[in-house]
Amino acid sequence: MTSPRIEVHDDAATLATSVAGELLSRLADAQAAGHVPQIALTGGTIADAVHREVARRTADAEVDWSRVVVWWGDERFVAPDDPERNAGQARAAFLDTVGVDPANVHEMPSTADAGTVEDAAAAYSATMREHGSGEFEVVMLGVGPDGHVASLFPGSPALDVDDRIAVGVTDSPKPPPQRVSLTFAALNRSRSVWFLVSGDAKAQAVARAVGGADRHDIPAAGVSGQEETLWFLDRASASAL
Numbered sequence: 454m455t456s457p458r459i460e461v462h463d464d465a466a467t468l469a470t471s472v473a474g475e476l477l478s479r480l481a482d483a484q485a486a487g488h489v490p491q492i493a494l495t496g497g498t499i500a501d502a503v504h505r506e507v508a509r510r511t512a513d514a515e516v517d518w519s520r521v522v523v524w525w526g527d528e529r530f531v532a533p534d535d536p537e538r539n540a541g542q543a544r545a546a547f548l549d550t551v552g553v554d555p556a557n558v559h560e561m562p563s564t565a566d567a568g569t570v571e572d573a574a575a576a577y578s579a580t581m582r583e584h585g586s587g588e589f590e591v592v593m594l595g596v597g598p599d600g601h602v603a604s605l606f607p608g609s610p611a612l613d614v615d616d617r618i619a620v621g622v623t624d625s626p627k628p629p630p631q632r633v634s635l636t637f638a639a640l641n642r643s644r645s646v647w648f649l650v651s652g653d654a655k656a657q658a659v660a661r662a663v664g665g666a667d668r669h670d671i672p673a674a675g676v677s678g679q680e681e682t683l684w685f686l687d688r689a690s691a692s693a694l
């Protein structure tokens with residue numbers, strides 16, 4: 454478990470630019486060292502802004518996207534073309550344009566691929582065991598006003614599942630209710646964990662997570678990187694620190 458570092462940016466736009474730049478530089482460094490980096494993406498508003506900045510800045514970066522392996526920290530269990538899909542959002546924002554190898558992009562199953570969320574979670578766990586070490590270079594995580602990360606929500610039974618890579622969620626308080634999420638155990642194997650948070654609605658959750666709340670109350674408090682835990686905040690989300 455690493456102590457958190459906090460970076461406060463003026464607003465969501467400067468936060469997104471900074472995260473995108475840092476991600477491109479981490480990936481370039483990992484590739485220069487001979488690695489094929491694996492990353493896990495998140496969904497949501499600030500993630501979308503980060504993804505669009507990655508697309509905008511990729512032409513000037515030294516990253517070979519065909520040698521980056523892409524996973525997700527969570528996904529909504531809906532039809533593949535549903536606008537709620539985190540994967541669809543990331544594809545539209547950057548994956549469709551930066552030159553990733555489709556064989557290296559591991560979307561979580563949709564309702565077209567699996568009968569139940571538990572089947573979907575089991576299939577994703579198997580895919581991760583087959584294709585990757587599960588040791589991410591960087592996991593990016595949005596945080597909800599209730600402190601949720603990925604699809605690990607306060608009070609959910611999924612918070613206590615530590616013997617699996619991915620878990621099915623059937624009662625998400627934020628729609629849609631059915632989701633698949635990586636577990637704390639899987640997220641915590643990442644080298645770097647980056648929280649991306651913007652807006653004053655999330656200020657209390659940030660303060661409680663950084664202050665070491667119980668993960669059952671504020672799930673973001675239960676995730677940290679093996680080498681680095683970094684909070685990218687804007688002034689509004691940092692206002693209760």
Ligand SMILES: O=C1O[C@H](COP(=O)(O)O)[C@@H](O)[C@H](O)[C@H]1O
Pocket residue numbers: 495496497498499500527528529539594595596597598602603604627
């Ligand atoms: O439902 C989800 O919400 C969080 C945060 O989203 P935001 O719009 O409040 O930024 C996101 O990180 C997660 O991946 C997603 O499924």
